[in-house]
Amino acid sequence: MDSALTTVGLPLALGIIMFGLGLSLTIDDFRRVAKAPKAVAVALGCQLVLLPLVCFGLVKVLGLNELLAVGLMLLAASPGGTTANLFSHLFRGDVALNVSLTAVNSVISIVTLPLITNFAIDHYGLGETVSLPFSEVVQVFAIVLIPVGLGMLVRSRNQAFAQRMDRPVRTASAVILAVLVLAILVDQAENVGDYLLDVGFAAGLFCAISLVVGYVVPRAFGVREDQAVASSMEIGVHNATLAIYVAVEVLDNTTISVPAAVYSLFMFAFATLWGLLLTKKLLKTPQPV
Numbered sequence: 001m002d003s004a005l006t007t008v009g010l011p012l013a014l015g016i017i018m019f020g021l022g023l024s025l026t027i028d029d030f031r032r033v034a035k036a037p038k039a040v041a042v043a044l045g046c047q048l049v050l051l052p053l054v055c056f057g058l059v060k061v062l063g064l065n066e067l068l069a070v071g072l073m074l075l076a077a078s079p080g081g082t083t084a085n086l087f088s089h090l091f092r093g094d095v096a097l098n099v100s101l102t103a104v105n106s107v108i109s110i111v112t113l114p115l116i117t118n119f120a121i122d123h124y125g126l127g128e129t130v131s132l133p134f135s136e137v138v139q140v141f142a143i144v145l146i147p148v149g150l151g152m153l154v155r156s157r158n159q160a161f162a163q164r165m166d167r168p169v170r171t172a173s174a175v176i177l178a179v180l181v182l183a184i185l186v187d188q189a190e191n192v193g194d195y196l197l198d199v200g201f202a203a204g205l206f207c208a209i210s211l212v213v214g215y216v217v218p219r220a221f222g223v224r225e226d227q228a229v230a231s232s233m234e235i236g237v238h239n240a241t242l243a244i245y246v247a248v249e250v251l252d253n254t255t256i257s258v259p260a261a262v263y264s265l266f267m268f269a270f271a272t273l274w275g276l277l278l279t280k281k282l283l284k285t286p287q288p289v
Contacts, residue, residue, distance in 0.1 A: 013176040015147045017241055018106075020169030022151015023162040024085065025103050036097055039223045043101050043231035046217050048108065051210055051235060052076045052116050058206055066124040068199045070117065071259035072206065075243045077116035078260075079105040083268075084237035091275030093229035101234045106148065117246070143245070176241065195258045203263040204270070211236035211274045229278050237271050240264045 055076035059069040080102050088098040121127055155162035214235030218228040240260040247257035 013179075013241060015143060016169070016172060017176060017239075018143070018145075018147035019151040020165070020172070021102065021106070022148040022153075023155050023165055023169060024099060025148065025152050026155060027152075036100075036227065038221065039094075039097055039218060039227040039231065040101060040104070042218045042221045042223055043214070043234060044105065044108070046213055046231065047079070047105060047235050048112050050213065050217070054209055054213070055206055056120075058202055058209075062202050064202055065198055066126060067253060067255040068195070068202075068259055070120045070124060070126065071243075071247060071256040072199065072202060072263075073120035074113070074117045074246060074256060075238055075240065075260045075263055076206070077109065077113040078238045078240070078243040078246075079109040079113075080234035080237055080239060084233045087233040087237055087271050087275055088230045091229055091233070091279050092226060093233055094224070094226040095230065097227050098230035098234055101230065103148075105234070106239075107145070110145070113242075113246070117251075195255075196262065199259050199262050203259055204266045207236060207263055207266045207270050208274075210238075211270060215274075215278065229275075232274070232278070233271060236274070237267055238263065240267070 052073065055073055059072055064072065080098075085095060085098050085102060087093075089095045151162075211232050214232035215228045218231045219225070223231070238260075240263060243260035244257045247260065248254055
């Protein structure tokens with residue numbers, strides 16, 4: 001998949017998406033974490049520890065092909081994207097908490113994403129053909145944090161512009177992801193049927209588990225309903241564009257990007273259905289003022 005779409009378009013697309021994320025963030029979003037420590041700790045525990053373990057167990061039980069297994073683990077290690085914030089807003093989640101989780105997790109994932117991905121690569125003995133060395137980690141660090149920082153700077157200088165650009169950037173992010181998914185499926189057209197058979201069930205099941213765990217576990221720890229909705233969307237709606245970028249541009253393996261593309265096909269539908277179910281529940285539950 002060595003084309004202008006991936007060598008130029010994909011990094012540019014990810015940069016635009018992360019810049020858009022920065023436009024929605026302020027320093028106060030990071031400070032706000034201290035005001036909801038339990039909700040943040042539980043959500044991050046689910047995202048950074050529990051879900052990668054669940055994903056690893058899933059790929060082992062289902063006997064996934066090594067490259068597809070690494071791809072699904074890579075996706076599990078990816079943080080929530082800007083779309084997670086949108087779903088949280090649509091379905092009565094605590095958007096402030098969701099934005100804070102996205103901000104903190106995007107920074108933490110600079111460390112956890114390569115750790116989890118390299119674990120999967122080593123476990124399947126792919127170190128000689130696929131690697132995520134330190135120089136590539138720095139590359140991912142730059143393409144994630146620099147656009148976010150620029151977006152935050154723009155917001156601090158011109159909040160009105162940042163607010164005007166919020167919806168167009170979110171729309172562009174969804175379009176960009178759709179184009180990337182389509183491009184990957186076209187590029188792998190000869191194998192797409194087999195890939196869907198091989199990883200479709202695993203990706204769909206992992207998506208459903210992520211959404212449910214992201215809500216049920218926080219509720220079990222006494223986290224408020226609206227905060228649990230935010231956690232669910234953060235954990236279930238991954239930054240698939242980042243996973244695709246790492247697979248194609250850093251690991252130089254299109255097959256590893258397939259699980260993220262397939263997951264995206266389920267992600268929007270499942271998050272919408274799950275959000276509708278949660279909204280009905282929230283409408284019956286008195287919310288704090």
